[in-house]
Amino acid sequence: MDAQPKPKVLLCVAGGIAAYKSVVLLRELLERGCVCKVAMTRSAHAFVGAATFSGLTGQAPLTEFSDHPGEVHVELAQWADAIVVAPATANLLSRAAMGAADNVVLATLLCNQSPVLFAPAMHESMWNHPATQHNVGLLTERGARWVGPEHGALASGEQGMGRMSEPINIANALDALVVKRRDLHGVRIIVTAGPTYEDIDPVRFIGNRSSGKTGYALASCARARGATVTLISGPVWLSPPSHVSLVEVRSAKDMHDAVAAHMPHADVLIMAAAVADYRPHVVSPHKLHKDEQERTLTLMPTEDILANAGQKLAANSPLLVGFSLETDNVVGAAKRKLLRKKLDLVVANRAQEALENDSTQVTLIDHDGEQTLPSMPKAQAADAILDAVAKHWRRRQTASDRPTLLALDGAQ
Numbered sequence: 414m415d416a417q418p419k420p421k422v423l424l425c426v427a428g429g430i431a432a433y434k435s436v437v438l439l440r441e442l443l444e445r446g447c448v449c450k451v452a453m454t455r456s457a458h459a460f461v462g463a464a465t466f467s468g469l470t471g472q473a474p475l476t477e478f479s480d481h482p483g484e485v486h487v488e489l490a491q492w493a494d495a496i497v498v499a500p501a502t503a504n505l506l507s508r509a510a511m512g513a514a515d516n517v518v519l520a521t522l523l524c525n526q527s528p529v530l531f532a533p534a535m536h537e538s539m540w541n542h543p544a545t546q547h548n549v550g551l552l553t554e555r556g557a558r559w560v561g562p563e564h565g566a567l568a569s570g571e572q573g574m575g576r577m578s579e580p581i582n583i584a585n586a587l588d589a590l591v592v593k594r595r596d597l598h599g600v601r602i603i604v605t606a607g608p609t610y611e612d613i614d615p616v617r618f619i620g621n622r623s624s625g626k627t628g629y630a631l632a633s634c635a636r637a638r639g640a641t642v643t644l645i646s647g648p649v650w651l652s653p654p655s656h657v658s659l660v661e662v663r664s665a666k667d668m669h670d671a672v673a674a675h676m677p678h679a680d681v682l683i684m685a686a687a688v689a690d691y692r693p694h695v696v697s698p699h700k701l702h703k704d705e706q707e708r709t710l711t712l713m714p715t716e717d718i719l720a721n722a723g724q725k726l727a728a729n730s731p732l733l734v735g736f737s738l739e740t741d742n743v744v745g746a747a748k749r750k751l752l753r754k755k756l757d758l759v760v761a762n763r764a765q766e767a768l769e770n771d772s773t774q775v776t777l778i779d780h781d782g783e784q785t786l787p788s789m790p791k792a793q794a795a796d797a798i799l800d801a802v803a804k805h806w807r808r809r810q811t812a813s814d815r816p817t818l819l820a821l822d823g824a825q
């Protein structure tokens with residue numbers, strides 16, 4: 414980890430036998446240059462002494478709201494660059510998943526916007542239980558990261574899955590998370606999300622089945638990794654992530670205008686929106702009534718927002734990331750879009766898997782090649798997509814690869 418600025422890490426300790434290893438973890442984090450605070454659940458005190466943590470950090474661990482004036486959980490969440498929960502017991506995971514806030518650890522997790530790493534530790538049967546797996550799924554959806562559990566000797570003396578990862582492995586995972594957290598610091602990113610609605614009359618429109626979940630997850634993850642995010646969203650049923658500037662639009666034309674207005678101040682444009690390709694030629698100002706006749710709707714092509722952005726390539730133009738949703742020949746079609754729209758990166762996915770689903774399987778395609786990722790929750794996929802965006806951004810910062818793209822001018 415960089416020495417400047419020192420990452421601020423909150424270590425949360427829950428009540429499990431593996432709590433003794435969290436002392437070693439704390440020492441490891443301090444040796445790596447982190448500034449650490451510790452919060453413990455009440456039951457953690459039965460397994461490890463508060464004095465041990467105080468000895469290492471010079472500060473008493475936080476457990477009771479009543480011991481501290483003000484809103485200690487809010488202050489802790491705002492202070493931390495990252496939170497590591499080790500050990501994360503089955504009980505703690507279940508209560509964190511349900512949004513409980515009746516102790517300092519849980520209340521801090523509920524206020525937190527920074528990356529969270531859970532290091533689970535429990536008996537194998539508890540880890541495998543559908544309730545625990547459901548909670549792990551819920552927390553993952555909300556952006557939680559995991560290290561372990563591992564297979565090995567459990568507290569019961571049996572061998573099995575459920576042993577907390579070794580402190581060095583937890584510290585390594587946290588290293589990656591904290592470094593990642595900063596990798597988009599100050600990068601100005603536009604993310605578009607959701608469908609567009611193309612009105613037919615005041616009560617009807619042409620839309621599509623995009624939920625907006627991938628775009629919203631991208632906006633949230635990019636923000637968590639330090640980016641300044643403008644989220645341009647079609648009509649969706651999602652709450653916007655905090656600290657993101659939201660621009661709500663309805664039609665492809667609205668989205669085009671909003672992107673055009675924000676592009677001059679953007680470093681990256683991620684077009685995750687399912688933009689309508691056609692709109693009705695005429696929008697009736699009055700509700701259309703039925704009759705016995707066939708009716709024909711004349712459709713006009715909408716402006717291709719991404720292709721337009723690709724046409725205006727200049728030395729300082731944003732990095733362009735497109736999505737390609739297909740039912741067949743998913744990768745081939747995406748490669749064609751990469752060239753045709755002059756993109757830096759295209760994210761290909763299969764409509765049958767991505768639409769109205771919480772998970773997705775994507776293939777990342779750029780001018781170097783392609784990488785197919787396993788099926789994963791959209792929040793996790795967003796993080797993986799941003800890894801690729803960050804790679805391109807770093808490359809852009811060191812040596813511009815724009816001339817290569819300009820050389821593609823005219824390629825179809």
Ligand code: CTP
Pocket residue numbers: 665684685686687688689690715716717718719720734735736737738739750
């Ligand atoms: N896109 C856009 N403006 C449009 C249509 C699409 O900016 N009017 C963007 C999408 O947000 C996506 C990418 O272009 O990032 C590819 O969209 P997609 O619908 O998969 O492909 P199209 O270019 O529309 O081509 P086709 O419909 O033939 O697949």
